[in-house]
Amino acid sequence: MDLGDLIDLSDPPDKTSPPVRPTNIPPPSVLLQLFPRVFDELQQAALRAKAIPGAHAEVEKVAESIRRTLKVVARVVAGRTARWKRDTFLSQSMRIGPARPGGKTGGMKLSSVNKSESVKEQQEAGDLLQLWRDRTAVFNSAVLSAGKRPVPPPPDDARAIIAPGALKAAHACALCGLKREERLTRTDEQVEDSFGEWWTEHWGHRDCQLFWDEYKQCLDQR
Numbered sequence: 001m002d003l004g005d006l007i008d009l010s011d012p013p014d015k016t017s018p019p020v021r022p023t024n025i026p027p028p029s030v031l032l033q034l035f036p037r038v039f040d041e042l043q044q045a046a047l048r049a050k051a052i053p054g055a056h057a058e059v060e061k062v063a064e065s066i067r068r069t070l071k072v073v074a075r076v077v078a079g080r081t082a083r084w085k086r087d088t089f090l091s092q093s094m095r096i097g098p099a100r101p102g103g104k105t106g107g108m109k110l111s112s113v114n115k116s117e118s119v120k121e122q123q124e125a126g127d128l129l130q131l132w133r134d135r136t137a138v139f140n141s142a143v144l145s146a147g148k149r150p151v152p153p154p155p156d157d158a159r160a161i162i163a164p165g166a167l168k169a170a171h172a173c174a175l176c177g178l179k180r181e182e183r184l185t186r187t188d189e190q191v192e193d194s195f196g197e198w199w200t201e202h203w204g205h206r207d208c209q210l211f212w213d214e215y216k217q218c219l220d221q222r
Contacts, residue, residue: 020203021171021174021202021203021204022174022212022216023089024089025087025090025174025175025212025219026219027084027090027121028076028080028083028084028121028177029120029121029124030219031076031175031219032076032077032080032121032124032125032128033124034215034218034219035069035073035076035128035131036128036131037218038069038215039069039131039132039135042062042065042066042069042139043135043138043139045062045065046062046066046138046139046141046142047138049061049062049142050141050142050145056146059142059145059146060146062142062146063142063143063145063146063148064146064148066139066142066143066151067143067148067149067150067151068207068210068211069211070132070139070151070153070187071151071187071188071205071207072175072176072205072207072208072211073128073132074151074153074154074158074184074187075173075175075176075178075184075187075205075207075208076175076176077125077128077129077154077158078154078158078159078160078176078178078184079160079172079173079176079177079178079182080121080125080176080177081118081177082160082172082177082178083172083176083177084177085177086171086172086177086179087172087174087177125156126156129153129154129156132153133153136150136152136153139151149189151187152186152187154184154185154186154187158184158185160178160179160182160183160184161182161183161184161185162179162181162182162183163181163182163183163191166180166181166183166191166193167180167181167193167199168180168181169199169201171202171204172204173203173204173205173208174203174204174208174209174212175204175205175208175209175211175212176204176205176208178204178205180193180198180199180204
């Protein structure tokens with residue numbers, strides 16, 4: 001299936017649909033491998049929309065898809081280390097041996113695999129952010145054409161900070177590993193967290209949920 005066919009530029013699905021927290025989201029390194037392909041498709045979509053005279057509605061849809069994707073990328077990059085610690089299903093997948101009675105985590109953690117994943121993720125995260133910077137002009141032009149604020153690339157060592165007085169949730173985001181009250185400077189500005197526009201209960205960031213729903217068919221799920 002062509003990845004371009006999976007980019008949904010239509011309105012987000014009905015927010016009343018009951019959320020189902022996935023337990024099979026691949027490690028961050030696998031997610032990072034998908035983003036360059038998505039960047040290419042978004043770049044082509046932006047150029048096509050710009051070439052159509054008077055296609056304001058299409059430009060707005062492309063711009064919103066770009067903004068949503070870039071926010072997800074920034075969170076996955078910044079939260080990849082935290083997700084290994086906070087995602088129980090992910091950490092269990094990196095252990096071997098029988099499970100303990102009572103459903104407790106059993107087995108021995110594969111430290112060599114963990115180190116390998118860390119090195120791989122670090123390299124891929126840096127490469128991905130450079131690809132983002134290379135496409136900044138196209139992405140920003142499309143977003144500005146729709147009257148929206150561009151999402152700037154985060155620094156390679158971006159870290160989330162806790163927003164004072166922000167709402168909290170029992171679980172971190174299933175996709176990026178960041179918590180509800182955590183924010184990325186220059187990415188998460190003027191957050192509205194009142195009616196599900198920022199966070200989906202039992203799942204995570206609304207943007208991350210929508211991204212997973214669109215692209216999960218492209219990923220080798222664990």
